Structure formats: C-alpha cells, structure tokens
Amino acid sequence: MNKDIKNLVADIKSRFELVGEDYPKDDQAALDFNSRDIHSVLAYVKSQGFRQLSILSCVDWIKDNQFQLVYIVFNWETGIRLQVRTRIDRSNPKFTTVTSIYPGAKYYERDVHEFFGVEFEGNPDSYKQLFLENWDDMPPLRKDFDSKAYSDRKYPVREYAADFSKAGDKK
Amino acid sequence: MDFILSVPAIVVGLFAAAVLAYLLTKANKILGALITVLGSGAALAAMLMLKGDINSVQSLGALGFKLTDYGWFFSVLMLLIFFSVSFFNLYWMKKIIHPAAYNFLYLVALAGTVGAFTAKDFIGLFIFWETIVWASMFIIPFGKSRNASVVYYAFSAFGSLSMLFGILYLYSKTGSFDIQYVLEQASMNTTYALVAFITIGIAGLVKIGVFPFHLWLPKAHGNAPDTFSPILSGGLVKAGGFAAFLAVIVMPSYKVFASNALFLGRELAMPVPNYILVFLGAVSIVVGTLMAIKSEDFKKLIAYSSVANGGYIIIGIAIADSLSVGGAFMHMFAHALASAAAFLSAAAVVHRTGTTKMSELGGLIHRMPLTYLVYLIAIISMAGIPPMSGFISKWMLFQSMIGKGMVFTAAAAFFGSIGSFLYVFRPLSAVFLGQLSPKHESVKEAPFLMQVPMIGLSLLTLLFGVFPNIVLRFISDILKTAGLDGLTLNGLVISGTNGQLNPSLVSLIFGIGFFIALIIFIIHPKSRKVDLMDTYTASEFIYTPELLHYSYAFYAPFERLYENAPSTEKWYAALIKKIEEAGQLVSYTFFNNKPRIIVFWMVCAVIALLWGGSL
Amino acid sequence: MITGILTGFGILLFAFVWQTSLDGINRKIVGRFQKRIGPKWYQQFRDIFKALSKTGVTHGWVFDFGVMMALGGIMATVMFLPVVGYSAFPGMDNFFIFVYLLAVGMLGMAMSSVGSGNPLAGIGVMRALTQMVGYEVPFMIVILGIIFGHNTSSLSELAAIQQASGIMTWNLVKMPIGTVVAYISLLGMLGKKPFETFIAPAEIASGPMVEYGGKQLGMLMIMHEFATFIEVTLFVTLFLGGATTLFGFIAKYFVVYILASLISNALARFKIDQVIKFYYKVPITLAIVQALMVVFLGWGV
Amino acid sequence: MDNTVEKQENIRKGWDGISRFFRANSIWMLMYCTGCCAIELPQAMTSRYDMERLGMGPMATPRQADVLLITGYLSLKTLRRIIYAYEQMSTPKYLVAFGPCTLNGGIYYDSHAVINRLDQYLPIDVYIAGCMPKPEAVMNGFNDLIGMIKRKEANGWKKYEQNKDWYRKNQIQALGELRIKDEFHE
Known part of the structure; x- marks a missing residue:
C-alpha cells in the first residue's frame, strides 16, 4: 500500500463515515460508504484529482437482498484507482444519479439499469435501451434470472435422434 | 426595307421593346416577360437573316454600325443566350423585386451587346459597352446581394476607364474613332500599338474575368438573379473575348511586337505582351479550377469555372495562330452554350427547391431527370469530353499549345482540364445524385417552358460536338478576314498542327460502343430494383437520407493541400x-x-x- | 468505314481475350510469388461471366445508364487504338482522343456509382478524381514533349517513328526520365498499390464498386479490363516503340503489366493527400525537366 | 409451338449449366467474422492452403459476394445485421456456417444473448464442424460447397425465398423486430 493511498484514506476517514475498506492491490483501494454519503464522497475525490470515472459497476448480493454499486474513479497524477462502493436495497433498487458530478456516468447508469434494473433518479436517459436491443424480460444479469430457461424458451433447440452422451456412457 | 432589316434597326427595336416591356410589366408581369422572349427572339431571327449583309455599314445619327463577321458571330451567340434565358423570365416575375425594371434592363443589356459588337466607331463601342455594364449592374442587386453589384461595378469601371483612356489617346494620335482605321494606324507604331493593346486588353481581361480581375465573377454570377447568371456567364463575359480579339488579332499584335519575341528559335517566337496574356490566362485557369473545386455553392462553382474557361479563351487568342484563335472562338461558343445550360439547370433547381447550397440538395435525379440530363451534357462539354462541343475547342487549343512547345502553359491547361472533371462532377454528385432529402420528396420536374431552352441548348451543344465544322467553317472565314490562315477543314475532319480529328467518327464509335454495352446489359438477367436507402452500410441500420449523402466539403483532402495558399x-x-x-x-x-x-x-x-x- | 469498324471489333475482341487472360496469369504469378499455387489462368473469365450471370440490384435508371456509358465509352476508346500495325481508323488515333474518351467511361462509372446513393461510392469517386489530377498532369507533360519532338500526335505514327532503327529510337532510351514519370503515372492509372487509394477494400469497401453485384459488376469488370488494355497499350506504344509483330506486342505488354503488378504487391497504400503531394513533387518536376529538355535543347528528338 | 418452348427450355437449361460452371469455381466470400472460427480463415487463404486456387477470394461488400461465412456464435445483435447483409446479397447466394455454435449453440447453449440454431433464421448450405474447424476442414467445406453448386444442391437462397414467412416468423420471435431504430440508428 503506497503512501498516497494511506494519506488519501486517512483524509477520507476524517471527513466521512467509512463502513468498510479493502486494498485489493498496491495502487487500489476499495472503500465502502453509506449510500447517503456517496455523492459528497465522489464530489470530494473528484476535487482531489480523481477526474475520471472509469466505470460504474454493480454486484448482485442476492442473499443479502442488496445491490452493490461500485464507482471506480481514477487519478491520472498518482495512478491510484479508487473504488467507491455502497449497497442499496435490492427489492426497490433506486439511487440518485451522479451525472452532475461525472457527466460521463450517463451511459454507465444506463448500462446498470439495463442489466440490473437499478433506477437512477434524475437521469431520464437511464431508462433507454443501450446494449440489449428490444429486451423483453427481467434484467439479465440479476442472479435470479434463469438464462437457460430464457434461451430454451426463446431460441429453438436442436433435437437429436439419439442421446450421444448417454450412448457413450453405456459403452 | 434596307433599314427595317439592319443592325441599327435591331438595336433601336430592342430599346423600344425594353420600354414596351417596362410599361407592359406594370400592367401584367407575364405579358412583360413575354416581351423579352419575343424581343430577343425577333432580334435573333433578324440577326440570322443578316448573315448575307456582313461588312455592310449603316449609321444611326452620329453612331455608325458595321457588321463585321466576328461581330455577327458574337451577336448571334449573345442573342441565342439571351433568347434561351428569356423563357425563364416568365417564371421569375414573382421572385424579382422590380419585375418591370428587370425586363427593361434585360432588353437594354441585350441592345447594348448587339450595339457593342456591331459598332463601327470606338465611341459607339464605348457607349454600348457602358450600357451593358450599367444595365447589368442594376440587375445584379435584384438577386441576393447588393455588395456583388458594387464589386462588379468597381471592376467594370476599371476596365471601361482603361478602354476610354485608350480610345481618347488613340483619337488624339490618329484623329479618328473608326475601329478598323484606328487599329490599323496603331499597328504601324509600336507605342500606339502597346497603348491600344494594354488599354483595350485590360477592358477585355476584366470583362472575361481573368486573373487578377476574376473576383467579380463569382460574386456577381453567384449572387445575380438566377435568370441573369446564365446571361453573365454564357453571354456578357464573352464580350471580354471580343475586346481581347480586337486588341490582339484585329490589331495584329503578334506582328507588331514580333521583334521582341520572348523565346527565339524554332517555332517558339512569342511576343512578350502576348506571352503576358498567356501567362495571365494560365494563372486564371489554375486559380479558377482550384477555387471552383473548393466552392460549396452551385452557382459560385460554375462562376469560378467560367474564370478557368476564360483563361483558355485568353490563351487561345494570345497565342494568335489560326488554330489557337479558332480554338478560342470555338471555346467561347461551346462554353457559352454549356455554361448557360449549366446555369439554367441551376436556376431550374432553385425554382423547385429554393436553394443553391449543394450540401442541402441531393438525389434530384429522381425528381428532375431532364434537368439532370441538361446539366450532364453541359458538364461533359465544359470538361472537354467528346462527343460535346467543348472537346473540339480544347483539342484545338492543346494542338496549338503543344505545337508551340509551351510547357508551362500546357501544364496549367492540362491541370485545368483534369481539374474540371473534379469541379463539374461535384454538383452532379451532390445535387442530382446521391440520396434524396425527404424535404425535396415532392419536388417536380421543371415546367415545360423552362425545359424548352434547356433542351435547345443541350441539343446545340451535342450538334456542334458531332458536326463542329458547321461553326468552324464560319470561324475559319473570320480568321481569314483577320489576316490569319484559315483552319484546315476537310469534310468532317479537322486538322491540327500535329494530328487530325474526326468528331463525327468519334461520336459514331461512341454510339456503337454504347449500343454493344446496351446489348450486353439486356441479354443478362434483370436486376432487382431496390430503394435508395437500401445500400451497403456495413449492415448497420440508418434511416436519415441526409446522413448517407456525401456532399459537404467533397474534395476535403485535396482542398487541405492549398487552404493556406495566398488568396x-x-x-x-x-x-x-x-x-x-x-x-x-x-x-x-x-x-x-x-x-x-x-x-x-x-x-x-x-x-x-x-x-x-x-x- | 465498315472495314474500319470491323477492325475495331477485332481489336476489341483481342483486347478482351488477351487482357483478361493476362489478368489470370498475373494472379497466378502473384500467387507463386507469395508461395501459393494461385488460380487457373482463366479465372478472370470465370469471375466475369459469373458476375454477369447473377441477379444483382439496381438503384434506378442512372445506375444502369452510367454502367452502359462507362463500358460504351471504354469500348469506343479501344476501337481507336492501333495494335500491331492494325488501326481501325488510320490517322484518327490522336492521343487526346484516348485521354478524353477514356474520361467518358470514367464519368459514366462515377455517375452510376454515386447514383447508388452510397456515401462510400462518393468518397471513392472523390479519391479517384483527385488521384486523376495527380497522375494525369505529369503524364500529359511528358506526352507534350513526345508530341512536340516527333511533331505528330497520332499513335501509329509515333510508333512508326520509334521503330525506325531498333531499340535506340525508342522513347524509353531517348527520354528515360519521361519514361520513368510515365510509368509512375501508369501505376496511378491502373490503380496499382501505392496508388490504390480509391479502391481501398478494407477502408471504403472498394469505393465506387461498393453497390455493384450481378451484371453491372460484370460489365464494370469488363470495362476495367479494357481500361487496363488502353493504358498499358498507350505506354507500350509511346515509350517502347509499339510493335510490328503480335509476339513483340504481347511480350512488351506482358513485361509492363506484370512489373506494375509486382511493384503493387511489394508496396503499401498511400493516403489520398500523400498521392497528390507525391505526384506534384517528384514526377511533375521530372516531367517538366524532360519536356524542357525536349523543347529547348532538342534532346531526345 | 411446343418445339419452340422446348427449345427455349433447352437454351435456358444450357445457359444455367454454363453459369453454374462459372459460379462453382468463382466464389467470392463475405466474411462476417462474428466469432472465434474466423481465426482459421487466414490460414485457409494464405500460402499453406491457398483458397484462391479454388477461385475463392474475399470481397468487401455483400452486393459483390456469393457466399456469406458465419464464423461462430451469433448474438442477437449480430443476427439482426447478418440478416440484413444476407438480404442485400445478389442471388444466387450461399451461406456457410462454422463451428457448433451455429449448429446448436455450442458452449453458449444457455446464453440469453446467443441464439442456438442458425438454420431457424437463415438457410444454411454447408456446416463446417470443429471448435474451431481446422483449415483442412474449412477447405473441405468449401470443396463440398463447390460440389453442391455443381450438382445444383446449394439451393438455400431459393428455400429462403420460398419459405420467407416461416423464416420471418422465427426471426421476429427471436429478435422482436428486424430493424432497430434508436438514438444510435437514425
């Protein structure tokens, strides 16, 4: 863990309530916050040189009934990658947009909305389709989405006269 | 009888018709416009009938008229252009601010041109010359811009004053205004000859728009009323060719200045003053071509192409051997027809769509096929491709240039000739071909009376491309009276210094080739008709025709190479x-x-x- | 007249058969150079007839009309060519006819392809025309020198003059600089590799050809064969002394064309502005030097 | 009367035979390199296996091409574009599918984004097996295609035209609608 990260984390700790922390790599830090703090944290780190929002990701913690939003921001001066994470309720996934801080988040939010169904209030574009053209089912990257069933229902399967896998077993 | 069918009668008649048109337009616009059609048509018919009276002299009060053969040639050409364009006036009465004044000035300008080409005296020439300038100066602001008119007048005044100075200077030395006599006297004395050459030459250069006086052309042609641009480009510009012809050939400058030839030895003898003209012509070919390639506006593009073609004409006249001058005359003839037709098709497009910006148009071939064909024939002629008349003149000019071994001039001419493919193709592709914009979905073909002159000019271009000797025989006579050798014409064949051309044969073989291609096309399986938007887009879905239409900054990579050139x-x-x-x-x-x-x-x-x- | 036209048909047939076979042989040779077996020598015939037999699409009348104009113009040009002493119209084989009649074909093709409404075709045509401004001017200046020097622009006469005393009177020997320039221009005319910008299959999807399939494509392929024949024959006639025997003609033609093709396979593609910059720096200077040498010093006449 | 009809029929048949001869040995490919199988094409094309000796070569646009190569799995988005490209091709046209993904979905059999059977949506003339098929297999597949063209068996395009409704129904079922129009496709 290098010095820049130490200073940064100490700085952030002094200002915000940190829920959890993790250091996956030498130049990376993953910090968990309460969801109400996210906007102020992002605004703060942006002022500290993290000008690039590399990606907005989402993790489906189905057992905890939670979605985890991961904002990965990057500092071009120090080369530090910072993950700003928070958890939101899965049954009613709603969050407020960060497009006012990082305008580029517009497309990432659309992405997350499309694949996980998280709604971002204040970003009207996030309801439009982005990757999946004419998607007609529940968001496909949720853990409770059954890809096989969907595939079987939607795309005809080839029927074979003999079951080759079992035929092989007999011999 | 003698007076009724004579040049003064035509001029006076045209002035009278102008007044009549003014009065009638006040009562009924269409009727007034009809007078311009009838007036110019009658004048054309009268002038054609006067062919037998060449070299007759008449006078009207103080003004003397002499119908020289070149004067007849220019007059007929002008009258033809004015007559063709006048059909368009019928449709433009609503669009022009002062229709009455427009009709009046239109016929006055015509009377001025006929008068200038047939004047016996310099004073008459100057008066009529100024009539043209003033009439067109008042017409130009009826279009888009007043500034254009100011630029036009500034340049024209320079030319006219230069000519006036020359006329008065020569009068003080020779004591006469008679064109023929004065120029004969001038050719006896090198100083007088030089003054006449420079002053009248400048008037011609300004009028024809040769570098460095080319700036008024795109301004005036681009902004004039759509019906007047063909007149300017096809007609009035050629008056410059007339003045240059007076200065270089009628006063035989190539003989007068022969002592100070630039390159001695072999057949390269070329007097310095003539070579300066050739040089200016070459520069204007290059400049006109480059600027035309760059233009975004349909009319401006054709205007710049007129600059380039003016360069060919000046080169042809200044080289001053029979082939080159014949080529220059043929080029004036071919270019007048072609550029008038091109401007008329532009006017037809404007009439239907209301814009000349090429990036806003596109795909009009599916709505205006006839206008497209007219434009196609015009550009084939302008680019000098057989079987149109422009090819003949370019061939003759090239023969002459190569015969003289003028490397640099020929390089400029070759550049202009190939460059013309670029700029003439630009409107073809951007306006007529490509994707049809939805806002022009309901555009219709040009109305019938507009089609008539367009088709007429195209047929003439084609006719004189296949049988150019009809014109060339007459041009040959002009050359003979001007003291040059005639052209070597043999049946359908034209002979140059180092080769022969049989345009009819070329056209015939082209016809045969096309016929074979047609047969190949017909015997093979029929194609499936698909929509214009069903094109290869790397299999991506695109719905907006404008996005699929490549028209803005067409030659961008080429333009980038000279965007910082001095302007x-x-x-x-x-x-x-x-x-x-x-x-x-x-x-x-x-x-x-x-x-x-x-x-x-x-x-x-x-x-x-x-x-x-x-x- | 009739015999002339029949001779023209003969030349047309010869041009098609010979150039199309040579194209196949060329593909074979290129294959061998790349350590491949290569296609059969008559592969090009197969391709052309296959294309003709397919059912393509049309985008309106100008799409078809332009193709016919292109093929017709090019065929007319071929019929004027003097080949091995046979000339359909003796005395009328003026150099400028070839330059400008060729342009009819090019205009037809450009018109037709842009008429398809595909922007890639427009870009391809733009590049083709721009390239034409590049290669045509140096070429014409060299030709100016030749015509001025020999005082005739008739191709058959030019060939006859060069055949006067063997290889020493060829323009290749007498005007070596001009020959080099003309060969570079020839590469541009043929659209061989450093100057292949307007086709550029990986970049603009073969440019003007993008929308053609079926018989239109077949006709344009025939047109391309004819255009190649005209360009190479012009070079052979103007610089290599033409030919008096069929074998001589074929041999010279073979060398010129295969060399161009081998150069093409060894080089990469220029960008279009590089093409123009190149032509207006080196070849045009050399061409003017050559022309001045001919005109003022009388060298190479 | 019958005689002339018969004659015309014979001429048509003869012409058909000639054109099939040309077609069989001049196949231009449109490579829609959708998946991993595309990596095997360079070997098949270059010195080792030299596809050009069969008269095959790459082409830039669907209009010019005779055969469309589907090299591997097809996501829904790709399928949409493939159908568009296929319908733009000039007839007669052929379709060669590579690998198991086009046959039954391959390793993507349970993916929500990848189709299982390509022959439900487009008519396929030749399948080439292998994941990925070796260049030998690719060449063999092309040889098969040439044989089929010669024997008049490569009639996928006719089948497509005749059963267009059925294909269209399947396409709509998988894709919702064939063409997509949103802010990225104006």
Missing part, C-alpha cells in the same frame, strides 16, 4: 482596408469641424483666388 481575395480586402485608412487620414486632416482647419482652407482658397492666375 487574391484577401489581397483585395487588404487593399480596400488600406484605401479606407488613407481616406480616413484625408478626411481627418481636411474635412472636419475644427475651426482652425476651416480657416486655414479658407485662407488657402482666398490666396488661390487672388493669385490664382499667376501661381
């Missing part, structure tokens, strides 16, 4: 700025409200009055 336009702008500054300085020092300055000037005036005689 005459900027040079003139700087000149204007300098003059303005000088004027401000003058007005600051002399014309202001400070009492002491006024007192100073009053004192000066009093002194001048008191001692004026002795000062």
Whole structure:
C-alpha cells in the first residue's frame, strides 16, 4: 500500500463515515460508504484529482437482498484507482444519479439499469435501451434470472435422434 | 426595307421593346416577360437573316454600325443566350423585386451587346459597352446581394476607364474613332500599338474575368438573379473575348511586337505582351479550377469555372495562330452554350427547391431527370469530353499549345482540364445524385417552358460536338478576314498542327460502343430494383437520407493541400482596408469641424483666388 | 468505314481475350510469388461471366445508364487504338482522343456509382478524381514533349517513328526520365498499390464498386479490363516503340503489366493527400525537366 | 409451338449449366467474422492452403459476394445485421456456417444473448464442424460447397425465398423486430 493511498484514506476517514475498506492491490483501494454519503464522497475525490470515472459497476448480493454499486474513479497524477462502493436495497433498487458530478456516468447508469434494473433518479436517459436491443424480460444479469430457461424458451433447440452422451456412457 | 432589316434597326427595336416591356410589366408581369422572349427572339431571327449583309455599314445619327463577321458571330451567340434565358423570365416575375425594371434592363443589356459588337466607331463601342455594364449592374442587386453589384461595378469601371483612356489617346494620335482605321494606324507604331493593346486588353481581361480581375465573377454570377447568371456567364463575359480579339488579332499584335519575341528559335517566337496574356490566362485557369473545386455553392462553382474557361479563351487568342484563335472562338461558343445550360439547370433547381447550397440538395435525379440530363451534357462539354462541343475547342487549343512547345502553359491547361472533371462532377454528385432529402420528396420536374431552352441548348451543344465544322467553317472565314490562315477543314475532319480529328467518327464509335454495352446489359438477367436507402452500410441500420449523402466539403483532402495558399481575395480586402485608412487620414486632416482647419482652407482658397492666375 | 469498324471489333475482341487472360496469369504469378499455387489462368473469365450471370440490384435508371456509358465509352476508346500495325481508323488515333474518351467511361462509372446513393461510392469517386489530377498532369507533360519532338500526335505514327532503327529510337532510351514519370503515372492509372487509394477494400469497401453485384459488376469488370488494355497499350506504344509483330506486342505488354503488378504487391497504400503531394513533387518536376529538355535543347528528338 | 418452348427450355437449361460452371469455381466470400472460427480463415487463404486456387477470394461488400461465412456464435445483435447483409446479397447466394455454435449453440447453449440454431433464421448450405474447424476442414467445406453448386444442391437462397414467412416468423420471435431504430440508428 503506497503512501498516497494511506494519506488519501486517512483524509477520507476524517471527513466521512467509512463502513468498510479493502486494498485489493498496491495502487487500489476499495472503500465502502453509506449510500447517503456517496455523492459528497465522489464530489470530494473528484476535487482531489480523481477526474475520471472509469466505470460504474454493480454486484448482485442476492442473499443479502442488496445491490452493490461500485464507482471506480481514477487519478491520472498518482495512478491510484479508487473504488467507491455502497449497497442499496435490492427489492426497490433506486439511487440518485451522479451525472452532475461525472457527466460521463450517463451511459454507465444506463448500462446498470439495463442489466440490473437499478433506477437512477434524475437521469431520464437511464431508462433507454443501450446494449440489449428490444429486451423483453427481467434484467439479465440479476442472479435470479434463469438464462437457460430464457434461451430454451426463446431460441429453438436442436433435437437429436439419439442421446450421444448417454450412448457413450453405456459403452 | 434596307433599314427595317439592319443592325441599327435591331438595336433601336430592342430599346423600344425594353420600354414596351417596362410599361407592359406594370400592367401584367407575364405579358412583360413575354416581351423579352419575343424581343430577343425577333432580334435573333433578324440577326440570322443578316448573315448575307456582313461588312455592310449603316449609321444611326452620329453612331455608325458595321457588321463585321466576328461581330455577327458574337451577336448571334449573345442573342441565342439571351433568347434561351428569356423563357425563364416568365417564371421569375414573382421572385424579382422590380419585375418591370428587370425586363427593361434585360432588353437594354441585350441592345447594348448587339450595339457593342456591331459598332463601327470606338465611341459607339464605348457607349454600348457602358450600357451593358450599367444595365447589368442594376440587375445584379435584384438577386441576393447588393455588395456583388458594387464589386462588379468597381471592376467594370476599371476596365471601361482603361478602354476610354485608350480610345481618347488613340483619337488624339490618329484623329479618328473608326475601329478598323484606328487599329490599323496603331499597328504601324509600336507605342500606339502597346497603348491600344494594354488599354483595350485590360477592358477585355476584366470583362472575361481573368486573373487578377476574376473576383467579380463569382460574386456577381453567384449572387445575380438566377435568370441573369446564365446571361453573365454564357453571354456578357464573352464580350471580354471580343475586346481581347480586337486588341490582339484585329490589331495584329503578334506582328507588331514580333521583334521582341520572348523565346527565339524554332517555332517558339512569342511576343512578350502576348506571352503576358498567356501567362495571365494560365494563372486564371489554375486559380479558377482550384477555387471552383473548393466552392460549396452551385452557382459560385460554375462562376469560378467560367474564370478557368476564360483563361483558355485568353490563351487561345494570345497565342494568335489560326488554330489557337479558332480554338478560342470555338471555346467561347461551346462554353457559352454549356455554361448557360449549366446555369439554367441551376436556376431550374432553385425554382423547385429554393436553394443553391449543394450540401442541402441531393438525389434530384429522381425528381428532375431532364434537368439532370441538361446539366450532364453541359458538364461533359465544359470538361472537354467528346462527343460535346467543348472537346473540339480544347483539342484545338492543346494542338496549338503543344505545337508551340509551351510547357508551362500546357501544364496549367492540362491541370485545368483534369481539374474540371473534379469541379463539374461535384454538383452532379451532390445535387442530382446521391440520396434524396425527404424535404425535396415532392419536388417536380421543371415546367415545360423552362425545359424548352434547356433542351435547345443541350441539343446545340451535342450538334456542334458531332458536326463542329458547321461553326468552324464560319470561324475559319473570320480568321481569314483577320489576316490569319484559315483552319484546315476537310469534310468532317479537322486538322491540327500535329494530328487530325474526326468528331463525327468519334461520336459514331461512341454510339456503337454504347449500343454493344446496351446489348450486353439486356441479354443478362434483370436486376432487382431496390430503394435508395437500401445500400451497403456495413449492415448497420440508418434511416436519415441526409446522413448517407456525401456532399459537404467533397474534395476535403485535396482542398487541405492549398487552404493556406495566398488568396487574391484577401489581397483585395487588404487593399480596400488600406484605401479606407488613407481616406480616413484625408478626411481627418481636411474635412472636419475644427475651426482652425476651416480657416486655414479658407485662407488657402482666398490666396488661390487672388493669385490664382499667376501661381 | 465498315472495314474500319470491323477492325475495331477485332481489336476489341483481342483486347478482351488477351487482357483478361493476362489478368489470370498475373494472379497466378502473384500467387507463386507469395508461395501459393494461385488460380487457373482463366479465372478472370470465370469471375466475369459469373458476375454477369447473377441477379444483382439496381438503384434506378442512372445506375444502369452510367454502367452502359462507362463500358460504351471504354469500348469506343479501344476501337481507336492501333495494335500491331492494325488501326481501325488510320490517322484518327490522336492521343487526346484516348485521354478524353477514356474520361467518358470514367464519368459514366462515377455517375452510376454515386447514383447508388452510397456515401462510400462518393468518397471513392472523390479519391479517384483527385488521384486523376495527380497522375494525369505529369503524364500529359511528358506526352507534350513526345508530341512536340516527333511533331505528330497520332499513335501509329509515333510508333512508326520509334521503330525506325531498333531499340535506340525508342522513347524509353531517348527520354528515360519521361519514361520513368510515365510509368509512375501508369501505376496511378491502373490503380496499382501505392496508388490504390480509391479502391481501398478494407477502408471504403472498394469505393465506387461498393453497390455493384450481378451484371453491372460484370460489365464494370469488363470495362476495367479494357481500361487496363488502353493504358498499358498507350505506354507500350509511346515509350517502347509499339510493335510490328503480335509476339513483340504481347511480350512488351506482358513485361509492363506484370512489373506494375509486382511493384503493387511489394508496396503499401498511400493516403489520398500523400498521392497528390507525391505526384506534384517528384514526377511533375521530372516531367517538366524532360519536356524542357525536349523543347529547348532538342534532346531526345 | 411446343418445339419452340422446348427449345427455349433447352437454351435456358444450357445457359444455367454454363453459369453454374462459372459460379462453382468463382466464389467470392463475405466474411462476417462474428466469432472465434474466423481465426482459421487466414490460414485457409494464405500460402499453406491457398483458397484462391479454388477461385475463392474475399470481397468487401455483400452486393459483390456469393457466399456469406458465419464464423461462430451469433448474438442477437449480430443476427439482426447478418440478416440484413444476407438480404442485400445478389442471388444466387450461399451461406456457410462454422463451428457448433451455429449448429446448436455450442458452449453458449444457455446464453440469453446467443441464439442456438442458425438454420431457424437463415438457410444454411454447408456446416463446417470443429471448435474451431481446422483449415483442412474449412477447405473441405468449401470443396463440398463447390460440389453442391455443381450438382445444383446449394439451393438455400431459393428455400429462403420460398419459405420467407416461416423464416420471418422465427426471426421476429427471436429478435422482436428486424430493424432497430434508436438514438444510435437514425
């Protein structure tokens, strides 16, 4: 863990309530916050040189009934990658947009909305389709989405006269 | 009878028709426009009937008229262009601010051209010349821009004053205004000849729009009313060719200045003054071509192409051997027809769509196929491709240039000739081909009376491309009376210094080739008709035709190569700025409200009055 | 007249058969150079007839009309060519006819392809025309020198003059600089690799050809064969002394064309502005030097 | 009367035979490199296996091409574009599918984004097996295609035209609608 990260984390700790922390790599830090703090944290780190929002990701913690939003921001001066994470309720996934801080988040939010169904209030574009053209089912990257069933229902399967896998077993 | 069918009668008749048109337009616009059609048509018919009267002399009061053969040639050409264009006037009455004045000036300009080409005296020439300038100067602001008219007049005034100076100078030396006599006398004396050559030459260069006087052309042609642009480009510009012909050939400059030939030895003898003209012509070919390639506006593009073609004409006249001058005459003829047709098709497009910006148009071939064909034939002629008449003139000019071994001039001419493929193709592709914009979905073909002159001009272009000897025989006679050798014409064959051309044969073989291609096309399986938007887009879905239409900055990679080149336009702008500054300085020092300055000037005036005689 | 036209048909047939076979042989040779077996020598015939037999699409009348104009113009040009002493119209085989009649074909093709409404075709045509401004001017200046020097622009006469005393009177020997320039221009005319910008299959999807399939494509392929024949024959006639025997003609033609093709396979593609910059720096200077040498010093006449 | 009809029929048949001869040995490919199988094409094309000796070569646009190569799995988005490209091709046209993904979905059999059977949506003339098929297999597949063209068996395009409704129904079922129009496709 290098010095820049130490200073940064100490700085952030002094200002915000940190829920959890993790250091996956030498130049990376993953910090968990309460969801109400996210906007102020992002605004703060942006002022500290993290000008690039590399990606907005989402993790489906189905057992905890939670979605985890991961904002990965990057500092071009120090080369530090910072993950700003928070958890939101899965049954009613709603969050407020960060497009006012990082305008580029517009497309990432659309992405997350499309694949996980998280709604971002204040970003009207996030309801439009982005990757999946004419998607007609529940968001496909949720853990409770059954890809096989969907595939079987939607795309005809080839029927074979003999079951080759079992035929092989007999011999 | 003698007077009724004579040149003065035509001129007077046209003036009378102009007044009549003015009065009738006040009552009924269409009727007034009809007068322009009838007037120019009758004048054309009369002029054609006068072919037998060439070299007859008539006078109208103080003004003498002499119908020379070249004067007849130019007059018929002008009348033909005016007559063709006048059909368009019928449709433009609603669009022009002052229709009555327009019709009046239209016929006055025509009368001026006929008068100028048939004047016996220099004074008559000058009066009619100014008539053309003034009439067209008042017509141009009926279009888009008043500024264009100012630029036009500034350049024209320069040319006219130069000519006036020459006329008066020669009068003071020879004591006569008679064109033929004065020029004969001038050719006896190198100094007089040089003055005549420069002054009248400049008038011609300005009118034909040769570098560095080319700036008014795109401005005036691009902004004039759509019906007047073909007149300017096809017709009035060629008056410059007339003046240049007077200065170079009628006064045989190539003989007068023969002693100071530039390159001695072999057949390269070329007098310096003539070579300067050739050089200016070459520069204007290059400049006109480059600027035309760059233009985004349909009409401006054709205007710049007129600059380039003016360069060919000047080169042809200045080389001054029979083939080159014949080529220049043929080029004037071919280019007048072609550029008038091109401008008329532009006018038809404007009539239907209301814009000349090429990036806003596209795909009009599916709505205006006839206009497209007219434009196609016009550009084939302008680019000098057989079987149209433009090919003949370019062939003759090239023969002459190569025969003289003029490497640099020929390089410029080759560049202009290949470059013309670029700029003539631009509107073809951007306006007529490509994707049809949805806002032009309901555009219709040009109305019937507009089609008539367009088709007529196209057929003439084709006719004189296949059988150019009809014109070339007459041109040959002109050359003979001007003291040059005639052209070598043999049946359908034209002979140059180093080769022969049989345009009819070329056309026939082209026809055969096309026929074979047609047969190949017909015997093979029929194609499936698909929509214009069903094109290869790397299998991506695109719905907006405008996005699939490649028209803006068409030759961008080529334009980038010369975008930083020195520009005459900027040079003139700087000149204007300098003059303005000088004027401000003058007005600051002399014309202001400070009492002491006024007192100073009053004192000066009093002194001048008191001692004026002795000062 | 009739015999002339029949001779023209003969030349047309010869041009098609010979150039199309040579194209196949060329593909074979290129294959061998790349350590491949390569296609059969008559592969090009197969391709052309296959294309003709397919059912393509049409985008309106100008799409078809332009193709016919292109093929017709090019065929007319071929019929004027003097080949091995046979000339359909003796005395009328003026150099400028070839330059400008060729342009009819090019205009037809450009018109037709842009008429398809595909922007890639427009870009391809733009590049083709721009490239034409590049290669045509140096070429014409060299030709100016030749015509001025020999005082004739008739191809058959030019060939006859060069055949006067063997290889020493060829323009290749007498005007070596001009020959080099003309060969570089020839590469541009043929659209061989450093100057292949307007086709550029990986970049603009073969440019003007993008929308053609079926018989239109077949006709344009025939047109391309004819155009190649005209360009190479012009070079052979103007610089290599033409030919008096069929074998001589075929041999010269073979060398010129295969060399161009081998150069093409060894080089990469220029960008279009590089093409123009190149032509207006080196070849045009050399061409003017050559022309001045001919005109003022009388060298190479 | 019958005689002339018969004659015309014979001429048509003869012409058909000639054109099939040309077609069989001049196949231009449109490579829609959708998946991993595309990596095997360079070997098949270059010196080792030299596809050009069969008269095959790459082409830039669907209009010019005779055969469309589907090299591997097809996501829904790709399928949409493939159908568009296929319908733009000039007839007669052929379709060669590579690998198991086009056959039954391959390793993507349970993916929500990848189709299972390509022959439900487009008519396929030749399948080439192998994940990925070796260049030998690719060449063999092309040889098969040439044989089929010669024997008049490569009639996928006719089948497509005749059963267009059925294909269209399947396409709509998988894709919702064939063409997509949103802010990225104006």
